Amino acid sequence: MAVVTLQVNDTTVAVPAGVPLLQALAAAGVALPTLCHHPRLSPVAACRLCLVELEGASRPLPACVTAAAEGQRLRTDTPALQAGRRLIVELLFAEGNHPCAVCVANGDCELQDAARHVGMDLVSVPYRHPSRQVDASHPLFLLDHHRCILCSRCVRVCDEIEGAHVWAMANRGSATRLIAGLDQPWGTVDSCTSCGKCVAVCPTGALVAREDVPLGRWPTP
Amino acid sequence: MRDGETAPVQLRLCDASGCRAAGAGALAAALGAALEGGGGQGPRPRLKPVGCLRLCSHGPLLALDHGGASALYGGLTAEQVPTLLAIACNHPGGHDGDRDPRRRALEAHRLDSHHPFFALQHPLVLETCGLVDPTDLDDALAHGAYRQLQRLLATATPAQVRAEVRRSGLRGRGGAGYPTGLKWDTVALQPPAPRLVVANGDEGDPGAFMDRSVLEGDPHRLLEGLAIAAYAVGARHGYIYVRAEYPLAIERLLRAVVQAMERGLLGQADPATGFAFVPELRVGAGAYVCGEETALLASIAGGRGIPRQRPPFPAQAGLAGCPTLINNIETLAALPALLRMGGEAYAAIGPAACPGTKVFSVSGSVVRTGLVEVPMGISLRTVVQTMAGGVPGGIGADGGIKAVQTGGPSGGCLPAALLDTPIDYEGLRALGSSLGSGGLVVLDHSCAMPELARHFMAFCAGESCGKCIPCRAGTVQLADLLERLMQRRATAADLDLIEQLAAVVQRTSLCGLGQTAPNPLVSTLRHFRHEYSERLLPDEPWLS
Ligand SMILES: Cc1cc2nc3c(=O)[nH]c(=O)nc-3n(C[C@H](O)[C@H](O)[C@H](O)COP(=O)(O)O)c2cc1C
Ligand code: SF4
Ligand code: FES
Numbered sequence: 001m002a003v004v005t006l007q008v009n010d011t012t013v014a015v016p017a018g019v020p021l022l023q024a025l026a027a028a029g030v031a032l033p034t035l036c037h038h039p040r041l042s043p044v045a046a047c048r049l050c051l052v053e054l055e056g057a058s059r060p061l062p063a064c065v066t067a068a069a070e071g072q073r074l075r076t077d078t079p080a081l082q083a084g085r086r087l088i089v090e091l092l093f094a095e096g097n098h099p100c101a102v103c104v105a106n107g108d109c110e111l112q113d114a115a116r117h118v119g120m121d122l123v124s125v126p127y128r129h130p131s132r133q134v135d136a137s138h139p140l141f142l143l144d145h146h147r148c149i150l151c152s153r154c155v156r157v158c159d160e161i162e163g164a165h166v167w168a169m170a171n172r173g174s175a176t177r178l179i180a181g182l183d184q185p186w187g188t189v190d191s192c193t194s195c196g197k198c199v200a201v202c203p204t205g206a207l208v209a210r211e212d213v214p215l216g217r218w219p220t221p
Numbered sequence: 222m223r224d225g226e227t228a229p230v231q232l233r234l235c236d237a238s239g240c241r242a243a244g245a246g247a248l249a250a251a252l253g254a255a256l257e258g259g260g261g262q263g264p265r266p267r268l269k270p271v272g273c274l275r276l277c278s279h280g281p282l283l284a285l286d287h288g289g290a291s292a293l294y295g296g297l298t299a300e301q302v303p304t305l306l307a308i309a310c311n312h313p314g315g316h317d318g319d320r321d322p323r324r325r326a327l328e329a330h331r332l333d334s335h336h337p338f339f340a341l342q343h344p345l346v347l348e349t350c351g352l353v354d355p356t357d358l359d360d361a362l363a364h365g366a367y368r369q370l371q372r373l374l375a376t377a378t379p380a381q382v383r384a385e386v387r388r389s390g391l392r393g394r395g396g397a398g399y400p401t402g403l404k405w406d407t408v409a410l411q412p413p414a415p416r417l418v419v420a421n422g423d424e425g426d427p428g429a430f431m432d433r434s435v436l437e438g439d440p441h442r443l444l445e446g447l448a449i450a451a452y453a454v455g456a457r458h459g460y461i462y463v464r465a466e467y468p469l470a471i472e473r474l475l476r477a478v479v480q481a482m483e484r485g486l487l488g489q490a491d492p493a494t495g496f497a498f499v500p501e502l503r504v505g506a507g508a509y510v511c512g513e514e515t516a517l518l519a520s521i522a523g524g525r526g527i528p529r530q531r532p533p534f535p536a537q538a539g540l541a542g543c544p545t546l547i548n549n550i551e552t553l554a555a556l557p558a559l560l561r562m563g564g565e566a567y568a569a570i571g572p573a574a575c576p577g578t579k580v581f582s583v584s585g586s587v588v589r590t591g592l593v594e595v596p597m598g599i600s601l602r603t604v605v606q607t608m609a610g611g612v613p614g615g616i617g618a619d620g621g622i623k624a625v626q627t628g629g630p631s632g633g634c635l636p637a638a639l640l641d642t643p644i645d646y647e648g649l650r651a652l653g654s655s656l657g658s659g660g661l662v663v664l665d666h667s668c669a670m671p672e673l674a675r676h677f678m679a680f681c682a683g684e685s686c687g688k689c690i691p692c693r694a695g696t697v698q699l700a701d702l703l704e705r706l707m708q709r710r711a712t713a714a715d716l717d718l719i720e721q722l723a724a725v726v727q728r729t730s731l732c733g734l735g736q737t738a739p740n741p742l743v744s745t746l747r748h749f750r751h752e753y754s755e756r757l758l759p760d761e762p763w764l765s
Contacts, residue, residue, distance in 0.1 A: 045530040046689045048729045059728060059736070065530050084691075084725045091694035124718060125698045150687065169525070169687065172508065174697045176687030 006072040021063035021074065022050060030076050033085070033114035035092075035149060035203055037064040041156040047149075049085055049114060052076050060084075086118040087125075094125045095174070097132065097146035098204075105205030111149060128174075135180070137187030141199050141209055148178055148206035154198035166192045178206075229267055230309050233284040233351065236270035237437045238469050239430070239591075243280035244298065251299035255306055266309040269360075272350040272438020275339065277591040279332060284351070285309055293332045293339075301327050338589050338608045343570070345558040345578045346551055347594045350438030355473045358441065358480040366441040367486050369557045370448050374491045382453040383409060386556070388564030390576040394431075395421055395512075395549030396631065396658045397733075398575065398646035404546065407536040408454040411544040418451045418459035418546045419521065419539075420553055423505055423512035425464065426629030427680070429660035431580040432550035434592050436463065436470035439554075440477035446553030448487060448498045449560065454546050457498060460521050464505040475502055509630075509684035513732050514547045516686065527686050528732035549658070551580055571597035575645045579656075583609045585626070585663035595644075601625055602640035605663050612665040624664045624748070628657020630677045630684075631737030633744025634670065653744040655737070670745040670752045675703035681738035692735025695726040699742065712758050720746070 002017040008028035015024045020043065025032060035047035043065040051060035055073040060081060063074075075081070092098075092111060100106050132145035155167040155178070166189050170179045181189035199207045234240075234249055252268050266285075274282040279295030287309060297305065304323045334340075344350070354360045373382055387402030408416055420443060424432040435443055443461070451459055463471050478500055482488040490497040503521050510516045511526035518539050520526040539545025555577065559567045568576045580594045581604060588610030595604060605611065606620045615621015619637035626634045633654030635642060642648055649656050664673070682696035702719050705711045711719075723739035730736045746753060 043530075044688070045731060048689055048691055048731065051729055062530060080728065083721070084729045087695075087721065087725045088690050088729065091690055091698065094698070095690075095694040125722070126701065128697070149690075150693070152688075172510075172687045173682055173685040173693060174687070176693065 004068055004070040004072075006068060006070070006074070008074055009076060015068050017069065018067045021052060021061075021066045021068055021072075024068050024072075024074075025052075025063055025076065031117075032063065032076060033089070033110075033117045034064060035110060035114060036151040036153065038153050038157070038201055041153060041160055041201070044152055044156070047151060048088055051081060051084065053078055053081060082118070086120055089114050089118050089120055090123045090125055092149050093120070093123050094127045095130070096149065097129065103147065103205045104208050104211075105147070109205060110203035130174075135186050136210075137185035138192070138194075139187060139210075140194055141186070141196065141207060143178070143180070143186055144206055144208070145177065146206075147204045149204055150176055150178065151203060153201040153203065154178070154207055157197045157201045162193060162195050162197050164191045164193050164195075167198065229286075230264065230288075231267040231269050231286045232305075232309065233269050233271045233274070233286065235272070235274040235280060235282040235351070236355075237273040237434060238467075239273065239277035240280035240282055241469070243277075243296075245281035247299060248281050248283070248297055248302070251302045252306075255302050264310075266306065269354050270356065271352060272355050273347075273434040273592050274351045275342070275591045275593065276332065276589055278587075278589055279591075282332075291334070293334050294327070294330045295332045297327075297330055301330065337603075338591075338593070338610070341599075341603065341608055342594050343578050343596050344594050346435065346442075346554045346580055347438065347592070348558055349442060350434060353439050355437060355439055356476060358477070358484060361439060361441040361477075364439075365557070365561075366439075367445050367481075369560045370445050370452070370486075373449060373452065373560065374494050374496060379409065379453045379455060382449065382560070385560060385564040386453070389559050389567040390564075390573070391552065391555060391559060391567065392575055392577075392646065393549055394551035394555070394579065394658065396628065396655075398656065401548065401552055404536055404548070405450065405454050407534075408456075408544045408546040411537060414543055415458075416454050416456040416544045416546070417540050418447060418454065418456045418548070419517065419535075420447050420459070420461040420500075420550055421512060421514070421517060421547055422461060422463040422467070422470070422550045423509075423517065424467075424550070424658065425509035425512045425684075426631075426658050426660045428582060428584050428626075428662045429629060429658050430582045431592070431659045433467050433470050434580070434582075435550050435554045436467065436474050440470075440474045441481065442554045442557060443474070443550055444477055444481055444487060444500060446556040447500060449556050450546060450548060450553060451498045452494075452496050454544075456546065457496075459498065459500045460503050460540075461500055462503045462505060462511075462517055462521060464511075465507055471502065471504060478502065508686070509680075510686045510732070510734050513734060515732070517547065518545065525686075527688050528734070530731060551659070571599075572643070572645055574647065579644070579659060581659045581661045583661045583663065585661075586612045586615075586621075586665040586668075587663045588613050597645050598643045600641050600643055601635065601661075604644070605661060606640065609663065612663065615665065621665055622663055623666045623668060624670070626662040626664060626673070626741070627660065628655040628740070629660050630680050631655065631733065631740055632657040632660075633740050634664070634673065634748060635744075636748045639748075653740075653747045655740065669707075670749040671703060671706055671756060674742040674745050675700060675707055677741040678703055678738065681734060685734060685738075686732075689729075689731040689735060691726045692730040692732075692738065695722055695730075696735070696738050698722060699726070699739065703742070706753065706756050709756050710758065711756070713754075713760060716753060716757060 011028040013027040033049045045062040045065045050063040053075045135143040180186040391401040392398040516526040516528040535545040584590045611620020624634045678700040687693045
């Protein structure tokens with residue numbers, strides 16, 4: 001496999017040709033927040049938090065899908081990138097309902113990590129306080145739409161690894177919503193194998209294990 | 222096509238969506254009935270449904286071809302039919318025709334075909350639109366349909382066709398202005414694998430109806446262009462994606478595909494080259510974003526119309542991973558005329574950097590709304606003032622025009638002071654607007670620019686596919702902030718936030734929808750900032 005060298009900020013690193021630039025960032029010891037990316041899943045480049053500036057490119061590119069090539073020079077820390085990253089995280093906090101203090105994922109949440117990473121101390125865009133639902137129909141797990149950031153990791157893990165295709169997105173724009181089956185209560189979706197992979201990859205507290213089901217008492221379908 | 226004195230007397234009735242909405246159906250019925258029962262005096266004029274006759278605001282339009290000359294009438298009703306047929310049949314109405322009140326009433330409907338609106342047009346894409354019967358293959362063939370395809374198959378290699386298109390300097394008419402020849406080479410020169418071609422007829426920009434007019438006016442022209450593109454890049458199969466809101470265009474296109482396949486013009490192997498091309502129709506489901514090329518491909522493949530990050534570009538990996546050429550309908554419909562003239566002659570029309578003609582749909586606050594095809598590089602003023610006549614009752618040097626909106630929700634606004642700007646991709650972009658796909662909306666002084674920006678932002682927020690955060694969550698915030706500004710509840714800090722958000726949405730969104738959604742806002746802020754600042758709440762110093 002060909003190996004290429006490229007520059008991340010001011011560090012030169014070597015990585016296999018064609019790998020996502022995220023690997024080059026890791027080699028350079030630069031961490032960026034990533035919300036839609038998951039190393040085992042196909043990339044979608046949807047959260048836009050991993051954008052980097054590539055010399056010669058007309059606009060910033062997502063490091064999670066952009067292929068490493070010889071001689072690239074990239075920057076991860078320009079004022080425009082930092083401002084953009086922060087505003088994107090703020091937009092997420094304003095879009096859903098994320099009162100960390102009363103969230104089960106508090107302290108174990110990638111959205112919280114991203115906020116800390118970008119130095120978010122207040123949200124400058126108006127909170128939208130959407131009215132959303134909780135789907136508690138599944139015997140083992142819970143889906144709280146208020147906390148969903150629509151990263152689509154659950155959709156991909158269920159499709160690409162479990163092969164059950166339980167999840168999909170419905171509607172568009174700010175009305176976009178995660179749906180189970182044919183937009184039905186999760187607990188009524190026959191194809192769900194209760195494997196829990198979606199819960200495992202969810203970056204926030206949107207998909208969680210129910211606390212009222214004692215371990216070892218998993219109902220059999 | 223005129224055959225001088227031997228030409229039959231014919232009535233070309235515009236049977237496109239615009240004139241149908243204006244009453245062409247009732248007029249056609251009245252004409253048909255009158256012709257049926259018309260008695261036996263002399264040869265009967267032929268009634269021929271045709272595509273857009275351009276001046277949509279004055280519809281229903283009807284052209285009377287008589288003895289090598291042509292007269293255009295607008296706004297006719299069943300009442301004028303007998304008089305019209307009397308003229309068509311050379312029967313002067315009464316002893317002295319000119320004094321006949323019915324004749325004078327008809328004359329009042331006559332449109333001046335020497336008016337700049339018609340005289341300054343340079344029809345190439347639309348050269349057969351309004352002349353041929355879009356439902357009749359023989360008529361299309363009589364007007365030269367498929368002749369370039371057959372000539373190229375017999376005399377040119379795919380590489381030669383691509384070279385000719387490169388020479389012409391043609392740039393994509395779908396909005397981005399990407400050089401067509403370059404895109405064709407990119408597809409053709411990929412490693413060996415099947416290739417596909419796609420005609421993009423999603424045309425979602427509000428106020429744009431160029432592509433619809435091509436499809437409704439002469440669908441065979443698009444099919445010929447698409448087949449030529451397929452030959453040039455080595456494709457055997459293609460898709461035509463048309464938005465569901467264009468039922469008449471879909472009906473005519475479908476009929477044209479069937480006709481061309483049955484006649485062996487498409488679908489059968491050319492004896493010399495073995496080239497056979499099969500087009501398939503795909504109908505959209507009402508999403509603006511499906512005009513974006515990667516979303517379009519997802520939609521054709523049967524999935525949700527969601528864009529994906531490029532590269533890889535569709536030219537490298539598109540449908541089923543195959544190199545896929547995507548061109549706009551107008552781009553493809555320009556090819557038959559372009560190849561007939563030759564690349565060099567085409568390149569000589571308009572500015573060197575963006576040659577050729579462009580179709581615009583002119584609407585909004587103007588005397589004459591409709592379809593114009595003009596050379597690139599013509600000034601905005603010529604189109605919206607000289608041709609379209611400016612604002613009805615408008616006074617002053619700018620004809621009452623306040624601004625011209627180009628490019629729909631991804632475009633911008635130019636103030637009247639910049640009306641002398643030549644129309645081309647880079648020129649408009651440098652002024653913060655964009656040519657877009659060809660919608661020109663004329664605005665008069667009653668239009669508040671922040672309201673216009675709010676309107677387009679709300680449109681984009683509603684059409685955002687919801688995949689990426691800056692567009693999904695940023696456009697709604699912008700629309701709400703602009704709403705707040707219109708209600709005079711926004712502060713200077715809110716305006717700052719609007720500008721920051723707009724910049725981030727432009728820079729970080731995944732696809733062209735989000736990247737261009739702030740354009741109407743940014744361009745009106747650039748040219749009409751006072752309209753924003755005068756709506757702000759006064760500063761409250763004790764709060765800061
Ligand atoms: C949101 C969005 C909507 C678009 N809509 C259209 C459309 O309706 N028709 C079209 O031809 N191109 C549209 N485009 C541009 C296409 O992505 C693509 O660039 C074009 O079809 C290429 O054809 P061309 O090179 O002939 O212009 C759109 C782009 C974006 C980002
Ligand atoms: S920019 Fe908008 S339309 Fe494009 S991918 Fe992102 S959310 Fe979807
Ligand atoms: S991690 Fe790259 S866009 Fe989300």
